[in-house]
Amino acid sequence: MTISQRVIAVSSVKLTELIAPSFYTIHRDVKALGHTHYWLKGGRGSTKSSFVSIEIIMGMMTDPQANAVCMRKVGLYLKESVYEQLVWAIEKLGVSHLWEERLSPLGLIYRPTGQRILFRGADKPKKIKSTKVSKGYIKYLWYEELDEFDGMEEVRTINQSLIRGGDSFVVFYSYNPPKSARSWVNAEVIEQRPDRLIHQSTYLSVPPQWLGQQFYIEAEHLKATKPEAYEHEYLGKVTGTGGEVFINLQIQEISDEEIKAFDHIKRGLDFGYAVDPLHYTVCHHNKGKRRLYIFGEIHKVALSTTEAVRLIKAENRLNQRITADSEEPRTIATMKAEGLYIVPAKKGPDSVEHGIKYLQDLEAIIIDPVRCPNTAREFSGYEYEPDKDGGFKADYPDKDNHSIDAVRYAIEDEIIRRGVRLG
Structure with missing residues (x-):
């Protein structure tokens, strides 16, 4: 044939x-x-x-x-x-x-x-x-x-x-x-x-x-x-299990034109440990509309300090302030010596809980999945752990949250103005 x-x-x-x-x-x-x-x-x-x-x-x-x-x-x-x-x-x-x-x-x-x-x-x-x-x-x-x-x-x-x-x-x-x-x-x-x-x-x-x-x-x-079951079963929507920490997420592309208009840009850094990745975030906090736009990330495992500084400098060309995890003072000192404007985050009791609640209270957290795929993945997948009774534990899970920590550090000044310290 x-x-x-x-x-x-x-x-x-x-x-x-x-x-x-x-x-x-x-x-x-x-x-x-x-x-x-x-x-x-x-x-x-x-x-x-x-x-x-x-x-x-x-x-x-x-x-x-x-x-x-x-x-x-x-x-x-x-x-x-x-x-x-x-x-x-x-x-x-x-x-x-x-x-x-x-x-x-x-x-x-x-x-x-x-x-x-x-x-x-x-x-x-x-x-x-x-x-x-x-x-x-x-x-x-x-x-x-x-x-x-x-x-x-x-x-x-x-x-x-x-x-x-x-x-x-x-x-x-x-x-x-x-x-x-x-x-x-x-x-x-x-x-x-x-x-x-x-x-x-x-x-x-x-x-x-x-x-x-x-x-x-x-x-x-x-x-x-059962409208939620209908949306999942017949419309194929990701309706969630009820344990999502952030229900105010909007995963959508952020245009170059929007980014050019951002005037309140914040940067945060969470250091990697062993197999955990270093995560650097760039975001814009629109306080008037209570919206957070996340449009930049570096997310890598086993990244040397020198290479991390090089990548960060390539993004942060004006060397604006970066707030980093204070648990690594030596790394912060090294990055300072290599020219970064970097400061340690201020920590205090219940700071993780207060920081996450601040993010939950925002009208919207907009994450660009093309520019920030790891941030979108971690925020979307961050859920309370289930308990033995079919409900959820009250504590926030301490895993797969590197981008979340970096974002908390980035906007620590706003969180502190509400009377809490960040950790």
Whole structure:
């Protein structure tokens, strides 16, 4: 079968009958190889898995070198999820006669060329690492229910094993966002990268006849009785667990024009210890509107004092005041000797609690996720620890809070004016 014959085979069905309108733009992007990594998050009935299955089947039938590997965290669930979803796509595209379905081992084979779709569970990592194809290369990867995987390190390890030997790759990550911002998958999408496209979808853009009347009855009932559960389950929103320390966050880009107008810029520094990172922050405190804009950071582990000074000087060209953690007087003295205008933070009883309460009382904490991905991640994921009774402990956790400490130091003068000391 020639390439033109392949195209005819997969174009005889209207894609508008298979792909919901919210996916039209991303379909064109995949076709143009606009990105490598496609993070598809959404609620129930958003048809994101249907979209991925259509893209993989169509893509393989128009590229004779392309193979695919589809994954779940637990291999036991492959047959009833991604495998059946891909069989659905083959049938809807009207090309069942061109594909061979195998159950043992689980697989799909494109008869004209022998291209293969393989299925793997991350609970057996050796099988993933040893995955090979005899013809072409693995162009498509699909992580279904991404949030079930153990974290980005596991995903990177798998990608490093499979993304090799080809000219272009398409990796799909489909998932329903967990409630908590602390979840690794929610934290990961805060950090933007040029080869990643993040897409949000809901059932509201899907033709109603695709889902059926009962689906909408259930959704409306939950919306009326438990609106927060509805937002999480059907709209795919990160609604939180109820233990978030900061409910006044706005994670959004801050433009160069806005930054040029900032006239109350503050800088703070939290030193790293052992495996903990050094964190330097730059923010603007609009006291009139009670808003804090965080638009600059340095966040690195094992950073030498000399290198830290160099990086800070590159940002703080006018050598304006920096307030640092007073627990490191020798480091502060060294940085002073190297030319920084740096002073120790003033500490006092209950200073952490007072500083965090000051931040909580602000109208908004606006964090630029592009300029400050680590700050956005830490603030978003900072939650009270759960207690044994299903509630939350009153104390503030002393972990993953380096940016929070640096911000407290940066605005210590404002906090002290309210009659508390910072620590």
